[in-house]
Amino acid sequence: MYHTGSFIRGQSLLYNLDPRVKLAATICLSIFILWVKPLMAVVIGIALLFAALASGIHLRTIGQALKPLLFFIVLIFLVHALFNEGDALISIPFFGLSLSYAGLQKGFFVVWRFLCLMIAAILLTLTTAPSQMIVAIKYFLKPLKLLRVPVDDVAVMIMLALRLMPILLTEKEKVETAQKARGYNLRQSGFVIRIKAFLSLTLTIFTGVFRRADELAMAMEARNYQRGERTSLVELKLNSSDYLVLLFLGVFLFIFVALNSHFG
Amino acid sequence: MIILEDVYYKYEPEGIDALRGVSLQMREGEHLALIGPNGCGKTTLIRHLNALLLPTSGKVKVGGCYTNDPTHQAEVRTLVGMVFQNPDNQIVGMTVEEDVAFGPENLRLPTAEIKKRVAEALTRVGIPELACRNIENLSGGEKRLVAIAGVLAMQPRYIALDEPAAFLDPAATKRVLDIIDKLHSEGVGIIHITHNMAEAALTQRIVVMNEGRIYLDGAPREIFRKVEMLKQIGMQLPQITELLMKLQESGLPVRTDIVNMEDALEQIRFLAGKIKD
Numbered sequence: 001m002y003h004t005g006s007f008i009r010g011q012s013l014l015y016n017l018d019p020r021v022k023l024a025a026t027i028c029l030s031i032f033i034l035w036v037k038p039l040m041a042v043v044i045g046i047a048l049l050f051a052a053l054a055s056g057i058h059l060r061t062i063g064q065a066l067k068p069l070l071f072f073i074v075l076i077f078l079v080h081a082l083f084n085e086g087d088a089l090i091s092i093p094f095f096g097l098s099l100s101y102a103g104l105q106k107g108f109f110v111v112w113r114f115l116c117l118m119i120a121a122i123l124l125t126l127t128t129a130p131s132q133m134i135v136a137i138k139y140f141l142k143p144l145k146l147l148r149v150p151v152d153d154v155a156v157m158i159m160l161a162l163r164l165m166p167i168l169l170t171e172k173e174k175v176e177t178a179q180k181a182r183g184y185n186l187r188q189s190g191f192v193i194r195i196k197a198f199l200s201l202t203l204t205i206f207t208g209v210f211r212r213a214d215e216l217a218m219a220m221e222a223r224n225y226q227r228g229e230r231t232s233l234v235e236l237k238l239n240s241s242d243y244l245v246l247l248f249l250g251v252f253l254f255i256f257v258a259l260n261s262h263f264g
Numbered sequence: 265m266i267i268l269e270d271v272y273y274k275y276e277p278e279g280i281d282a283l284r285g286v287s288l289q290m291r292e293g294e295h296l297a298l299i300g301p302n303g304c305g306k307t308t309l310i311r312h313l314n315a316l317l318l319p320t321s322g323k324v325k326v327g328g329c330y331t332n333d334p335t336h337q338a339e340v341r342t343l344v345g346m347v348f349q350n351p352d353n354q355i356v357g358m359t360v361e362e363d364v365a366f367g368p369e370n371l372r373l374p375t376a377e378i379k380k381r382v383a384e385a386l387t388r389v390g391i392p393e394l395a396c397r398n399i400e401n402l403s404g405g406e407k408r409l410v411a412i413a414g415v416l417a418m419q420p421r422y423i424a425l426d427e428p429a430a431f432l433d434p435a436a437t438k439r440v441l442d443i444i445d446k447l448h449s450e451g452v453g454i455i456h457i458t459h460n461m462a463e464a465a466l467t468q469r470i471v472v473m474n475e476g477r478i479y480l481d482g483a484p485r486e487i488f489r490k491v492e493m494l495k496q497i498g499m500q501l502p503q504i505t506e507l508l509m510k511l512q513e514s515g516l517p518v519r520t521d522i523v524n525m526e527d528a529l530e531q532i533r534f535l536a537g538k539i540k541d
Contacts, residue, residue: 131362162358166400212353219354222316222346223367223414224338233365233382235375 014055014127018242019136019234025249026124032253033116036260038109044256045116052123065122066115073111080107130162135234152229160216168209175204266290266313266344266422266453271322273308282308284476285322290455292421295448297464298457300473301498306457307349309473310424313455314344327421342371345415349426351407360386360402360410361395367418385417388450389443405436409443422453429463441466461488461502465523472499485521504528511535 014022033044052062066073084103091098125133138155145151184197266289273283283305290296298306311317312324315331327343329336348354357363361382368378386392389409394402402410408428415423428444429437441463448454456467464470470487472480474497480487487494488505501509502523508531509520517538518531 129362130358159356159358163356167352215348215350215353216356218311218316219346219348220356220366222314222341222348223356223418224341224370225366226338226370229372230369231372231374231378232369233361233375233378 012055012127013241013245014051014123016241017127017245018236018238019128019132020139020236021238021242021245022124022128023133023136023140025245026120028249028253029120030117032256033113033120036256038112040256040260041109041113041116045112045119048116048119048123052119055123055127057123057126061126062119062122066118069118073114076114077107077111080110130159131232131234134158135232135236138232139236150227153227156225156230164209164213167212168205171205171208171212172201175201175208265292265325265327267323267325268309268312269323269325271309271312271319271324273305273312273317274320275308281320281476283312283319286473286476286478288471288478288481290422290453292453293448293451294469295454295467296456296469296471297467298455298471298473299459299461299464299499300479304473305476306473307426308476310346310426310455310457313422313424314346315340316346338371342418343421345418345420345423347408347411347415347423347425347428349430351404351411354411355399355407355414358399359395360391360397360399360413363399363410364413364417367414371418381417381419385413388416388447389413390439403436405432405439408432408436408440412440412443412447416447420452422455423447425454425456427457427459429458429460461500462504465502465505472497484523488523489521 029044029048033041036044049059052059081099081103082097084100084106087100087102089099089101089104128136134155137158138151141149141151141154179197179201189197268286268288271283271286272281274281286305286309288309298309300306308317312319312331313326315324315337318324318332324331326340329340329343331337331340355363356366364382364385365378368381373381382395383392386395389412391406391409391413394406394410399407399410412423412425412428425444428440432440444454444456445466454467458464465484465488467484470480470482470484471478472487472494479497480490480493488501491501491509494501500506504525505520505523508518508522508528511518512520516535518535522528522531
């Protein structure tokens, strides 16, 4: 099952790249996806899918990851398709809406760009262990140390946030089971009761999580955690494949910049 | 050497004393079981050993450092490792090796040394194959071993464990207790809270606490001889000791200062021999 930030261990080019290269590439690509002309975005999207297949990630996994966003994607498409001016293919008699060819085209490209961004992010999180990602983020934030930003503490905070996510989910399941065990049937109850149940659920989960966070803090202290600089198990080292990918990406992006102005 | 001198502790300034004048000495390499009814101050006591709690009055000295001296806190925490009751509240990393590395990272060791220590710690608890596994996919017993490895990676001289076998099935309990035994034989001092008398009986020394004080302190055989005193605070004897006592009460000539299976078997064989004669 895919869930936010989940990572599948594997052996392929994408997995073995330096996390800094992957993070930088994702950010560059994201900017390009938003910036380039529509047709170029289509090319980037296809390239991303190839990259996924080449590193052994099934399209189904990507589909699973995108599924929760389906409603959002359809909404974006409809808004663009219906609210765009142009020669109406079908006129809808309410609110002056019309479905136009230009609108459909606009909708398609906006959704395409959005999907490209998501796929780039999914590829990054699927092929990079959280610890590697944190070290990469720490590396890029390093200059902020000059401005007295506590970069090491921020890295630990990200790590704890990631750790807390599955804990929150189990806590939620536990409370829900406890409620069900005492005859709480939400399906058959009305709106007000559902809201109440939701409130009691959140409150219980939060008190539970605060208690656990308190104990976790003590356990961290017991292992000598202090704010400030730490070293890391993860070693950052650029090897030949990293340089190759950087070179390839550089050339690729350069061509894009050059071609972009030629596309209408 | 760990030395506690007349330690008092209050969780809140106006509250009652959780510890009331505890004095205790523990040698390096000793295996000590800490038992007592719920709320008697066992957990409070072991949290004093690595400066997680500082005494309201009295002193705790670990290997020559006083725990209330902030300049020695890091040293004390490296000397005494702490394994909490619930590994889920102790594990920080997303994967096994990440979590085991947390301590050495805090000690600011170089990457090569961290890698070495992580591999070493996982081998010592017998789970080197789990290094890359996600914490969420481990069993309760495996999580407990990861928590112990996380402490071992800091190379402590002592390890304090808060009910290391809680919530575990018999097989996992045995696995964890065997590892604790192994660490003891490697020279690590162990102080271990338990509610299981049979588990306590296997150690060198039992300290019984009650209402924030040390109630009894001695070798398992000596402790289990004081049946009345134990019963007064609601503690039970190991089943084997209880069985031999019942046999003695019914007039059979058996010894009752027995805490383990082998000695009990010997007594029963001795008894059977007498009956045959």
